[in-house]
Structures are given as C-alpha cells and as structure tokens.
Amino acid sequence: MASPDVSIVIPVYNEEGILRDAVTELLEGLDVVRTALHWPDLTFEIILAENGSRDATVELAEHLASEFAEVRTFSLGEPNYGKALRRGIEEASGKWVICEEIDLCDLDFHRRALELLRHGDADFVVGSKAMKGSNDERPLFRRAATRVMNGLLWASVGFRGTDTHGLKAFHRTRLLPIVEQCVIDRDLFASELVIRAGRARLRVVEVPIRLAEKRAPAINLTSRVPNVLRGLVKLTYAVRTGKKL
Numbered sequence: 001m002a003s004p005d006v007s008i009v010i011p012v013y014n015e016e017g018i019l020r021d022a023v024t025e026l027l028e029g030l031d032v033v034r035t036a037l038h039w040p041d042l043t044f045e046i047i048l049a050e051n052g053s054r055d056a057t058v059e060l061a062e063h064l065a066s067e068f069a070e071v072r073t074f075s076l077g078e079p080n081y082g083k084a085l086r087r088g089i090e091e092a093s094g095k096w097v098i099c100e101e102i103d104l105c106d107l108d109f110h111r112r113a114l115e116l117l118r119h120g121d122a123d124f125v126v127g128s129k130a131m132k133g134s135n136d137e138r139p140l141f142r143r144a145a146t147r148v149m150n151g152l153l154w155a156s157v158g159f160r161g162t163d164t165h166g167l168k169a170f171h172r173t174r175l176l177p178i179v180e181q182c183v184i185d186r187d188l189f190a191s192e193l194v195i196r197a198g199r200a201r202l203r204v205v206e207v208p209i210r211l212a213e214k215r216a217p218a219i220n221l222t223s224r225v226p227n228v229l230r231g232l233v234k235l236t237y238a239v240r241t242g243k244k245l
C-alpha cells in the first residue's frame with residue numbers, strides 16, 4: 001500500500017472481547033470522517049500494536065490484518081503500553097498519526113484533529129478529558145486520578161496542559177525527533193511525548209473530548225500506581241537534566 005495520509009496507532013492488550021467489532025466499526029466510521037471533512041480520497045492505515053496478551057488478541061489482530069488492506073499488526077512480547085505505542089508510531093508511514101485506544105475509537109476527535117492539522121493550526125492535538133467542555137463519563141475515582149496525575153506533572157516538570165494521556169494526533173515527521181528523545185516506557189511514555197513536544201515549542205493544541213469507554217479498563221488503576229510513580233521520578237529527572245536515570 002502507498003503511504004496513507006493518516007496512520008491510526010492502537011495499542012491493544014487482551015482485547016479479544018471488543019477487537020473485531022471496534023476495528024470494523026472504525027473502518028466504517030472513517031467514511032463518515034471523509035464526508036465530514038469533504039475529503040473523499042483521505043487514506044488511512046490502522047496499526048494494531050500488541051504486546052503480552054494472553055487471550056486470542058494476536059490471532060484476531062492477524063486475521064483482521066489479512067482481511068483488510070488498511071490493517072497491520074505486530075506483537076512485541078511482555079505487556080508495555082508505552083513500548084507498543086512508540087513502536088507503532090515508528091512503524092507508521094502516514095503524514096499524520098492518530099494515537100487511539102481500542103475502547104474509545106472517537107471519530108469526532110479524528111475529524112477535529114485532522115481539521116486542525118491539515119490547516120496547519122497545530123503540530124500536535126491532544127484530546128483532553130479534563131479541560132472545559134470535555135465530558136468524562138468514567139467513574140469518579142478514575143477522573144480524580146487524571147487530575148492528580150496532571151497536578152503531579154505541573155509540579156514536577158512545569159506541564160501547563162490539562163491531560164497527557166489518551167487520544168493524540170500529530171504531524172509524524174515533526175514529532176519523530178521528539179519520540180527519539182523519549183526515555184520512559186509503560187504508562188508515562190505518552191505523557192513524556194506531550195511534555196517534550198510542548199517544551200520543544202511545537203504547537204500543542206488541546207481539544208475537549210467526550211469519553212465513554214466501551215468496557216472497563218483491563219488493568220486495575222491501583223495496581224498501576226507504583227509503576228506510574230516510578231515513571232514520574234524517571235520522567236522528571238530526564239526532562240530536567242536531559243539524562244536518563
């Protein structure tokens with residue numbers, strides 16, 4: 001396939017329950033995006049970035065890749081969200097990259113982000129579930145965790161946005177040097193990318209999103225806390241000193 005306009009990178013882990021429906025709905029929904037943007041020949045690829053699944057996710061992803069020309073997949077070993085997302089971005093060939101989550105597939109975000117990117121109004125669009133105008137339907141505990149995480153990033157590295165996790169879209173070649181600078185994997189790779197992009201004076205624009213998950217998260221939030229805190233220490237050190245801890 002020739003390089004598409006847009007690469008949609010979706011990390012997936014133990015998603016046999018929703019993978020097939022989510023990908024087929026996304027493929028259908030992309031037509032709605034083309035129509036809404038008055039861009040009938042807009043082309044996409046979908047990269048399913050898997051690692052560590054213990055269910056049938058790998059087989060299902062490979063089947064989808066053989067069925068649909070727009071779908072590609074790879075598997076990397078042990079579960080690691082950041083590592084999978086990073087490799088997906090590095091494998092992407094589109095002019096723009098959209099980082100998605102399989103339980104969201106928010107076409108309205110795709111439309112708004114591509115509108116900003118194609119008119120040169122942003123280099124990096126971040127979907128925020130915490131800014132004015134957003135609507136976060138997750139339980140209170142997880143909404144509070146987003147606020148706490150953001151507060152920690154304000155205090156530790158001077159981040160001044162409202163959200164670093166979740167949906168993102170960017171101009172691929174403008175962001176690749178920033179991706180190369182990132183040293184953190186797992187949950188905080190996505191935060192490091194947003195923070196470094198802002199510090200590099202790229203035009204980072206937040207847009208409010210409505211967040212309604214198709215299922216509860218696979219990993220319990222409390223069990224992620226130790227890893228996230230370790231990542232935060234490493235991230236602070238790396239951003240402040242330019243060196244890896």
Ligand SMILES: Nc1nc2c(ncn2[C@@H]2O[C@H](COP(=O)(O)OP(=O)(O)OP(=O)(O)O)[C@@H](O)[C@H]2O)c(=O)[nH]1
Pocket residue numbers: 010011012013014015049050051052078079080081084085100101102103165166216217218219
């Ligand atoms: N490859 C890979 N994908 C993962 C991993 N953990 C989660 N994902 C994927 O990342 C996306 C978001 O995962 P969720 O389980 O919904 O987590 P979440 O708590 O909603 O994530 P945030 O609140 O945005 O941090 C989904 O597409 C998952 O399949 C992992 O270890 N490896």
Ligand SMILES: [Mg+2]
Pocket residue numbers: 101103213216217
């Ligand atoms: Mg989720």
